[in-house]
Amino acid sequence: MSHTASDLGARHRGSAIARNRLPKWTPLAIAAGAVVVGIGIGAGAGLDSHVQWGLIALILFVAGNYVVTRVADGPRQAKDRVATSLVYACFILAIIPLYSLIETTIAKGVKVLDGNFLGHSMSGVLGTQPGGGVYHAIIGTLEQVGIATVIAVPIGVFTAIYLVEYGKGALAKAITFFVDVMTGIPSIVAGLFILSFWILILGFGFSGFAGALALTILMMPIIVRSTEEMLKLVPNELREASYALGVPKWRTIVSIVVPTSIGGIITGVVLAIARIAGETAPVLLLVFGSQVINNDPFEGPQSSLPFYIYEQYNLGNPAAYDRAWAAALVLIILVMILNLIARGIARWKAPKTSGR
Amino acid sequence: MKLLRKNGLRATALGALAVSSALVLTACGSDDNSSGSGSSSASASSAGGSSPAAAAGSIDCGKGSGNLLASGSTAQQNAMDQWVKDFTAACKNIQINYKGIGSGAGVQQFVQGQTAFAGSDSPLKPEEIASSKKVCSGGQGIDLPMVGGPIALVYNVPGVDNLTLDASTTAKIFNSKITKWNDPAIAKLNPGAKLPATAIQPFHRSDESGTTDNFTKYLIAAAKSDWPYSGGKAWQAKGGQSAQGSANVASQVKQTAGSIGYAELSYATSGQLPTVQLNTGASAPVKVSSEAASKAIADAKVVGTGGDLALSLNYTTKADGAWPITLVTSEIVCDKGNKAATLDATKSFLNYMASADAQQKLTAQGYAPLPDAIAGQVRTAIGSLS
């Protein structure tokens, strides 16, 4: 890295002060020009897809930006401008479908979403009729995901700690191997395993807990993998400084390494929760599904939000579709709330000061 | 940094607020939907032809109690929902939970002893009967036909409101032998219709299903030379597009011009899709309906032995007004050795399902009631379950 940096300095000496000679509004002007020309070309050539118009405008913008900056400021600034435009372009490109997705869900979801919908189960409501609610599914999701999180997070985080801080040799290699393989596990396969092991061999009945066990299996690899990555990023200088002060290794981990990376660890956990909160198959196989409220996750069938969505969607009539979208919205809001709490904890616990 | 901390606290506070408000919103969860959906349930029961009170009068709850779990065919889910609702309204000690997860998965849960009965689109196979002996101590699993359902042919051809096909053209369309809507074979069946020159996009199910099984059984029986496949729950023909589940087939047909597909009648009705009339050789082309399906099912023969009532449908019926593409889903229970805890409740619920009252309610949901002769045999079989 050092030699590239000095290269950079050498190449840079001449123009360091002469940065940003172009006025600030240049990119905006180029963007506007590109949009106009893009529309012109699109309309002129008779392209019917507006996506194509946008793409043409985008290419024109990036190219125009590069040429203008290169002429005015030189190649390095030009590259910087292109990178900036590309980053913005990526962002806009991705935000369009994501926005559309959220918009569709909200627009279709608010139709039947009200206090009655949140506070009632589907007990005694026909699939083809309007009415009914999602309360039993909310309870099911909260309990199943809660249990899975309580089991998977400590195991996952400690495994990651083991891999990063202690792990050497065959055991660490074996764990890494299996964690890698399990990241792509289709959820129904995890469900089948728990079905064979927990219900058919050990003889337990359908319950929210059985579903939570399958969710745990799906959750652990995600947590291990993301936590491992975040722990690896903690600079060794921090650990060494701590050891030099005579702090034992475990306290270094608990009070230096983990807090430094807590934001990333929590992001990983939230991602894992978000993933399992949307799983249908384990519920289908292990929790059975229910129309009525069952508050006990250890006994008897329960429902869950993704299962509810799946169930309503398969009924295929307008009333059921409305319920499916509303339940999807509830699920998204639920995970968003969890996310907010987790981020609050991360901000509160983390010693980070770099402010991004 | 102070600022950040404040932000963090604010985020936490916001989160806590959101959670507590969510809890407040949902703390009053309730299973009681009678007030919320009172009007709609009244309208449904009037459509079903009898008031809840009258229905309750014919329900014999027996001495059974407890929680019945059952699963299987998705095709009978709507019928089950209706029956479960009416039955549990009359018999408060019994809860019933039927889940449409597919016939195969339902039969598996049944033979693994997890459910009281299963719903299935196709009769038990010999190996399934063999494995059912493990849960039915001293007995075996039997089929009790319970719900008939017409399979509609839905289409979306702009400008064509009335479309008549026969078995041979249907087979050729789904086998990609006829590829244009204005093909002479179609034109011949539809004199006067303005058939466009567009390509036909036939839709079939991508998942295995009893609907596909019965539809292709019809094609094999009625148009063997144009349908050179062996049949089964998985789609075998080449070409065309596929979609997962009947709901998806219906919605794809709705949004794709020039398409045709098959789905249970209820999906055609709720999607407001036009249905094909079938030239079966009867005096006039047959329109799909519950009554038309019931007529065809009346032709069915019981082929099961030893208490098993598996039906064999007559797909080549030429009777006037009989719709030949039908599906009959059965409930699968043990003839002997049902679990003692759920036996009474299972018997009384099955009895209710096979009653004339319950069967009549099916019409409103797009199903076909069983003919009296078969329903009588089913009731006799239920009486002897132990």
Added chain:
Amino acid sequence: MDTTQTAEAPPPSPPQPPADLDQGVQQRPVLRVGDRLFLAFSGGSGILLLVVMAAIAGFLTYRAVNAISQDHGNFLTTFEWNTGVTPPVFGIAVLAFGTIVSSIIAMAIAVPVSIGIALFITHYAHRRVASPLAYLVDLLAAVPSIVYGLWGALFLVPHMNGLDLWLDKYFGWTYIFDQSAPGSAARSLFTVSILLAIMIIPIITNVSREVFRQVPRMHEEAALALGATRWEVIRLSVLPFARSGIISASMLGLGRALGETMAVATVLSSSSVLSLHLLDPQGGTFAQNIAAHFGEATDFGRDALIAGGLVLFVITLIVNGAARLIIARRKEYSGASA
């Protein structure tokens, strides 16, 4: 910033560590007890996880072998999947092709875009804009896959028609983008790939964003002090440091893309046709195949589906192994190389 952190962080646990036990004078044995407990705990977690995962792998292999041994087709090269007939004939050729192709395209789209978004959030956007954006992306990771499926079927498929026709018209000569029947519904592997890309963008973005945040400020400030432009700072100090993290993030995204069931099942018009015409409505993936066949599968049919799942594991393993190799070669940027 880093230096201040190193200086500040330890004081809460100054030189006299948890030596509040009885043998306070002799430090070393005490340290070892605490460390040993901690090691036992974390190692125990690892072993527990290992046992569970190994049990799953064993279970799957056992059932898969049972199915494959009764297959009357070649498991690797047969196109169709027919387990309900006797003798059963099924194979993974179409599924493996569909899974790999859709994941490759999805990754090719999602990884650069996600890095772009993560950079935008951490290095380009104003903080007031960045944190709501970060929330938005987090939120999108929470959208259940069935909703992606519904949205894909309702919104994406109709909107892909224009793009498909355009690709067919101008890039049809590549064979890949040639449509056999121009104008047929865009329920193809290509649409699935785009949907998968949209699904995994939030995952890759979220993890990459956290990684970018961890880049030591010193590195960036050093580059800035030498007069580097923003892009040069990113290229010379941020991306090399974050490389291993980006790869891990991509692997998490890939995991979801490979195993995605409901969204693919809702959007794809599956068939047992293997073709490089990516815009034609045909093909299949492992997870979609499970969804399509599970409901009606017999015991044996389930075993066959599990055998398909096992192949998916092998694919995941190979890709992850390759990724680990790349990461290992760049160990010098990793903090915990010790």
